[in-house]
Amino acid sequence: MKTRLLPLSLVLTALLVLPARAFSDVPENAWYSHAAQLCVAQGLMKGTDNDTFSPDRAVTLAEVMTVTVRLHYQANGGTGDPPSAPDSWGTGLLSTPTGAVLLTFNTCDLDRGLTYRYDQENPRRLHLYLTVTPAEYAALTPAGGPAMTVLTLNGVDVLTGGLAPTADHSNRVEFIADQGSDYTAFNRELSAFLPAPATGLWYRDALWYAREYGLLEGQPMEAGFEEPATRQDLAEWLYSALPESVLTPINTVEELPDSADPEVLTLYRAGILTGIDDTGLFAPERTLSRAELATVLARVADPSLRIATATDMDS
Template sequence: MKTRLLPLSLALTTLLVLPAGAFSDVPAGAWYADAAQICVDRGLLKGTGEDTFSPDNAVTLAEVMTVAVRLHYQAHGGTGDPPAAPDNWGTGTLTTPTGAVLLAFNTCDLDRGLTYRYDQETPRRLHLYLTVSPEERAALTPAGGPAQAVLTLNGVTVLTGGLAPAEGSANRMEFMADPGSDYTAFNRELSAFLPAPAAGLWYRDALWYAREHGMVDSQPMEASFEEPAARQDLAEWLCSALPQSALTPINTVDSLPDSIDPEVLALYRAGILTGVDNTGAFAPARTLSRAELAAVLARVADPSLRVVLPTGGVS
């Protein structure tokens, strides 16, 4: 299912690497303490403050995505944190043919009022509009018609065309693509440009990695990344991250009381997920705590912790 990404909040979360035993809010005898230690040791989870793990906090979609990215990266030979997103992700420029910057913008620069449209008639032609200051408009108003311009998204040249003041507006500039343009590069880069969050957002790198490795398109997310994640979200992200070799069945599970989702069943069969009651119900819409997330991730990291379900049923 194709993902729809909504605007992302700019709130920052501190993520610190500490031994689980150093967290003041993880008692030594807590049911999740060993799992938290495994996750910290494997680089899958980090703290929420200088010495806190926040085991009772609801897990957000951003956290689920981030741990899935770490799992994917490690499964493909990576060590440490995944690579950082390029600085030019989510940026755009209009330049002269010789490279002089005329206008710069990004996906979080709402003051620019970035919009675009295509001509309804043939040939198809892109029109991109940006709000500018009076000084910029005066400097960019060419004599004798539209000035030649090059449109770049994410550091990639995507179109050439002309730049001129937009008709009917005192503070808008219009970029018009050349007739007969090839929109392949524009469409490709636009799909990456639009969801790019602000530089400095703590999960920016994870989102870039997930998009680059095809992990996002299968996630049917309809909420902000900072909303609580459901158990269904966790199942989908885990299956997008794990190779088939990590899902070797140890249980026989053909259906659940409240789910026949193949990804959920695969995780039950592998002993990674278990039910919330004695019927084996999955409770796909239920949120989960960081302690619960640690327990699930520890089973991924250490197969000896995986749960063998009762013969003839699930639990």
């Protein structure tokens, strides 16, 4: 469920007073010049350098995600950039019940070889495996049986259980959840833990925000965020971020030559997306440039820029 606090049109209209920024690679009379300046002034896009916009550069999925996160944040009363992801996102640890840390790991720590499985029989129990150093192995596997342990993901305690060396006597330890454990918290935090990118990655904050506020629903967890985005990607992300008040139809579009996607049709009806030719062809797999992205975002920010079709595309 997406929270709606302020009408997006009110938030963005207030931002129109911000000064525009000139770019050395955006000619004043270029078809996308006004859109680029508007998007930068409103904090939806940024330059690629001190004075460049790179209008012809292909847009990545990470860039599409980032601009739609900014739209959602502003629509819900935020100003400036969205909040930073917490440092605990993508981290895990095993500790004693009294809080003494036994072992730390993170989603990018491939050396740990994190794997897990559930017992096939009932009651099912989680088994989580981690590779450790010889010194850690010696410290974590004292004589006397499994040590009582708390498993924490993303700063949240999710399970209690025992910690013991694996049966093959390799440098791996096994966490076994207590019988009768409730796995609700584990499953919820694991779904956020696994795709967490490394600290310092430029789109880490946007990805955290998108997951936190439900903008990733329906998006594959293994999405290639650094790959070029398609027009279909843009449509899905825009629709996930925009409140219904921004999507008031100004066109009657019942179908497109190459798409029956209801999200795409909604954005066409609102005059935010347009076809690539006179037939209204959507070309869902076609990539887009930063100039094209700015043009679409400008139509969201300023309704006067939206495209009203002369005739219905389905007639």
